[in-house]
Amino acid sequence: MDVITDTVYENFERSFDEFKNATNLTKQEKATKLASQIDILSLSRNGLTFLYKKSLELEKEGFFNGTPWSDPEKLVPFLVKGTLLNGHPGSSFEVLSELRMLYYLNEELSESEQRISKETAQDYMEEVIVHNLEFAFKEISEETRSLMSEREIKKAINLFGFLLSEIEIKGIFEKLALEVKLTCEQRPIVTRKARELIRMLDRHFEADSEQNKNHFIKTYINALYAPSKGARDHKNLDDYQNFVENCSRNTLYSEAEEMGEYMSATGLVSKYHAMLLKKLLSDTPELVPVLLDLNDQGKAEWEEYRIMLSQLVMDIIHPENCQFIYGLSEMMRRNLFVRRVVRVGLENLRKIKINPQVEKRILKSIVNPSPGLSAIQYLMSGVIRVLGQPLGVGQGNNPTCQSARGISMWSQHAPAKLIDMIITVATQNNLLIRFENHDLVSNQLGKGLLEKLDYNLDVVSVVLVPHLDKIYNEMMHRSYGRTEDPHKWVNPSMYGHWIQVGFASCYDYLSNSIMDFTGFVRIFYAAFHPDYNGNRHLVYPNPVGIFITSNKGDMVGFHAISMLRVDKDKDDQTRVYFLNPNNEGRQNWGQEIKPSVYGQGEKHGESSLPIQEFAARVYAFHYDPLITNSWISNVPEEEIIKVKTLAEQSWGKSYIWSQQIKLW
């Protein structure tokens, strides 16, 4: 519908008058009716223009009163999409709210009318667009399509088309570019989101323009679409294939070198890369280390295990699963193939017959499964990715942070155990883990935390998580009622002997309060802070329970992460480096506590915080009481008070604090 009859406007004006004349008693009911007209008007450009002009007046008359949209300062850009997915009437309020923000941004208002600054409005609008690119660029995902009616999709597309035409696009470009950089810096195993963003940036923004010529985003775009001179000249994959078949060794070398550099810089691999690797393996294997951009250890691995590696790669390589090449390179850099157990494990894995249920799960996790690739090929390449990028494991939209951190830890410290576990589950669709002299068989257990698996996961997680989740949950069940946090027993059993059996929690089950928080922090510092623990370093990942707080510092819930190391950053500040399996290391936990993922000494995939900020969110951790006890008196009071103050003023407000001293 592109033309609106005048009666629609007349009806709107009449209803708006009724709304204005209503008292607070019936305003909400009348607002709902007005929303039904906004719903219709927002289907057309003229309608949106009309609503835009009315938006501030509607706000002033109390259209948003008593709704989550009432205070423009408190709007959360991240939530807009969910509201749009939910449909009318929420989506109609949302449309008007966006128009109103645009009004604050674009119109000259008197000081009293300008309820929020233009900068805040600008920032908000940009964030909203960044989180709703599929509407802005009219590329609706299947998931969204299944949740929204045609009409609601049309409404959302129309709204974002309008916003894009009325707003300076430069800021959005910068935000998206930064999003790509920070996502890729974390080197996630699942690169779907990063690839999607890069594709959109490439297609919809003038990334090629003169002013963007030297922009860092070019590196990422090139990594996917033009990772070498040959690829730039032969965009079509068949052309590129022809090109590599017929070019000189020198050209192959420079192709390999350029691609290797792009891969190392971004963690992203292109289809050209897969083609070139295949060509090099068969004709010029000595150039493979160049293409993989290997360090000296990696090169040594290649020399030693060339035959085995060639066969492994030739078995699975395909342009559609090219991303595993990065994992392979990382595995070689970490010298994993030197370990006999890893080589044997992979050899065993190659020969398995995958259980049909597991096969289904694997293929379901691939967006467009390629007919040229089988489930075992996807699984093999998935295993290589997990082993190469242990810190790239994520939980997706699943409440399974415990399982994700387990996979990450085994990948780092017990790769052969992980491969074994994968083989068991992939062939049997079942898993056995012992807990306190009881064999827990996942297929015989009830539901875990998982209601319905979100398949936006890496292949290994798709295979393992449903089983790990059930077993973890069963262990938790069996440990409830012991008057202490069940994690005390569950973590060492679940993850293995790498976990210290000493355990501290600031939450006291019997008194339902936070007990002796000072003592708790003292142990944490004596165990982990290099200034007070005799400069000992963390060896294995430490499963830590944290309070998740909102950007206002309020208690939201609990979360499982892995503490990886404690080190000084370049400013000599002591920081905790940790793995946050929720795929999003960057968050705002309130009180200016914002985990960083880049620029503070983080390795790819690590998040970090100054130690006092980190400690202020921890509620439980494992430690070695025998060593730690001798360092306890070293921890200065003022450090503990810093942590306690942060805790008390955030999640601590949701708990009773007991001053009782505890015998730790």
Add this chain to the structure above:
Amino acid sequence: MANCFALMGWSLPVIESMQKLGKPYVVVSFPDFQHYADENNIPFLPYSLDEWNDTSNSLDLAEKLKPFNVDVAVPLFEETVEWAGALNSIYRNDPRVLNRAFLFRNKAMMKRKALIGGLRVGLFEEVHNKEGVKAFMRRLNEANLQLPGEEDSWVHIKPFASAGTVGHRLLKSMNDIDEKCQDGDFPCLAESHLPGREFSCEAFVHKGKIRFLNITEYVKLGYSNFIPEGHYLHSKRDLIEKHVQKLVDIFGIEYGMVHPEWFLTENDELNFGETACRIPGGHILELCGKSFDFDALAAFVLCHDPNASDEELDSIFPPKDYRPENYNGNVMIYPRKTQFSKLEIPEELNNEPYFVDHSLVPPLSTQKISDNREGFGNHFGTINFRGEDPDRMTELLKHYEQVDFYI
């Protein structure tokens, strides 16, 4: 002019109208509403209107209302008609006001009164069990000279005191009686099926005279109606007004509103269905106010005041013989499927010039509804229309009643 109105029940639009009217009032309702009332500065007296005993009765209530200086009670719910009647009996020192309230709450008594007064009603009887209904149907068949093999005469059963269509069953055969009647239905009123076109009207009565008569055209009972009445009913307006005044006279109604339902036959005869004396359902007064451009709810309240002056009443009602240019109608939307997950507004509604607005809300994820609905069950929202042509209006309302908004 009344010192203070006691509004019996709970209706935000009525309270809003009273605030705008600037007349003193107090709302009498269940204690649950106290919090909301306090927050919104609504004068409020909590009372357990669903209890009648030594501590909860009209004398006690009248006593509690004294500090508010109440002298007129106005019923907002069907269930508060007796309470208002009892209070007004006290205020007007006339015990028969209460008896009249009972009249509205017992459909058999109501019919008998109408019959005595000379209105056309169907055959009716109080029945106590299924056998009673069968005997009633048999006598009806006899009177209708049924031959073997012919269909049974239709019988309706209704609870004595329920609003609108709640508990109403149409029985078309002896089998129907066995299948549709339940023990909990009895005792109730059985009556013969009245032929004719069904419609309702709302008469605002003051000092025993109709001050304003609204006629509502039913497109489908319980689903859709519009105001003012279409061409055909309008041509019978004088006849209708005469009958309504007759009803008012027979029942001895002095103040307030009657909301009778009629059946108009092809021979211009009016059969009386039933009547109520509270605010009609289906947003009728809202539509009426929009079409005639007055505050119908405030007028409803004001009519209950014996001391309201003619000037006051004249200023609130539309001018005599005013005929609106636009028709306002609505259709109430019920999910047609038993399981549904989305609200979907059809495209065709977008550019429908008669469409005004709607209050439809999306279902709570996947929602199921059970089949044993009372009356028509709860509707999920209303779609409002407005336009100049009553025939087009009828067409639209018929059409949208059939559309699946919930899929």
